[in-house]
Amino acid sequence: MNGPDKTTHFGFRDVPLDDKQRLVNDVFHSVASRYDLMNDLMSGGLHRAWKNIMITTLNPPRSDRAFALLDVAGGTGDIAFRAAEASGTGFRATVCDINGDMLAVGRDRAEKRHLADRVSFVEGNAETLAFPDRSFDGYTIAFGIRNVPRIDLALKEAYRVLKPGGRFLCLEFSSVEVPGLDRLYDLFSFKVIPQLGRVVTGDAESYQYLVESIRKFPKPAAFADMIHAAGFARVNWQTLSGGIVALHSGWRL
Numbered sequence: 269m270n271g272p273d274k275t276t277h278f279g280f281r282d283v284p285l286d287d288k289q290r291l292v293n294d295v296f297h298s299v300a301s302r303y304d305l306m307n308d309l310m311s312g313g314l315h316r317a318w319k320n321i322m323i324t325t326l327n328p329p330r331s332d333r334a335f336a337l338l339d340v341a342g343g344t345g346d347i348a349f350r351a352a353e354a355s356g357t358g359f360r361a362t363v364c365d366i367n368g369d370m371l372a373v374g375r376d377r378a379e380k381r382h383l384a385d386r387v388s389f390v391e392g393n394a395e396t397l398a399f400p401d402r403s404f405d406g407y408t409i410a411f412g413i414r415n416v417p418r419i420d421l422a423l424k425e426a427y428r429v430l431k432p433g434g435r436f437l438c439l440e441f442s443s444v445e446v447p448g449l450d451r452l453y454d455l456f457s458f459k460v461i462p463q464l465g466r467v468v469t470g471d472a473e474s475y476q477y478l479v480e481s482i483r484k485f486p487k488p489a490a491f492a493d494m495i496h497a498a499g500f501a502r503v504n505w506q507t508l509s510g511g512i513v514a515l516h517s518g519w520r521l
């Protein structure tokens with residue numbers, strides 16, 4: 269994806285590698301206040317089921333045993349809240365995201381849910397995490413990694429900050445390969461989603477980027493190879509909803 273000429277994709281556009289993050293940041297600045305509503309509208313609520321499957325797979329302890337989760341590209345806190353609500357008193361989550369507007373929405377939500385003492389929010393880049401080596405029991409990233417310009421660096425950082433025995437989980441849009449569903453999905457993605465974005469957030473372009481970036485993301489087997497190359501063991505994945513989404517898993521052993 270990141271060739272020797274140092275270009276990458278921003279949706280279907282080729283852009284200089286160093287420009288991608290700024291363009292991605294513009295997208296999430298623009299949609300932050302309506303981000304959660306749009307997720308429900310676009311997925312018909314399905315994103316909730318996908319996220320719950322991620323939490324069930326993570327399986328944080330329900331006891332008072334300490335468990336530290338790092339949720340990268342955690343945005344408005346959805347994964348961290350779900351994990352906190354599914355676990356015991358020893359659970360703590362750190363939501364790390366590059367975008368202060370998304371984190372501000374998340375902090376607000378944490379207060380309202382009475383989770384502010386168990387979920388903290390930190391501004392940071394997935395490619396250069398400001399956390400010590402071997403400091404987390406779990407690392408999650410949901411619908412975030414395809415936005416990161418240098419995915420290989422983000423995966424190496426995930427490995428570095430996990431304790432031995434720690435688990436990496438990545439939920440990401442994938443490729444629909446069910447005949448019939450693929451055409452319907454394309455139609456919905458390219459015709460409906462940008463228009464929905466225009467009505468709800470006043471910004472069709474950001475949602476055009478979203479659907480294009482999904483098409484550019486590596487297929488599940490290729491992404492699994494990247495996770496393996498970062499050092500993770502026992503890498504596997506499951507596809508959900510006919511391949512709309514894939515959940516990848518790896519362990520730092």
Ligand SMILES: C[S@@+](CC[C@H](N)C(=O)[O-])C[C@H]1O[C@@H](n2cnc3c(N)ncnc32)[C@H](O)[C@@H]1O
Pocket residue numbers: 289292293296340341342343344345346347364365366367370392393394395409410411412415416417
């Ligand atoms: C689609 S949202 C996902 C939010 C949340 N994980 C969820 O599932 O609802 C993608 C998030 O990735 C963040 N992001 C993009 N590039 C990033 C980077 N390099 N490091 C950390 N976060 C990044 C964006 O700011 C945005 O909040």
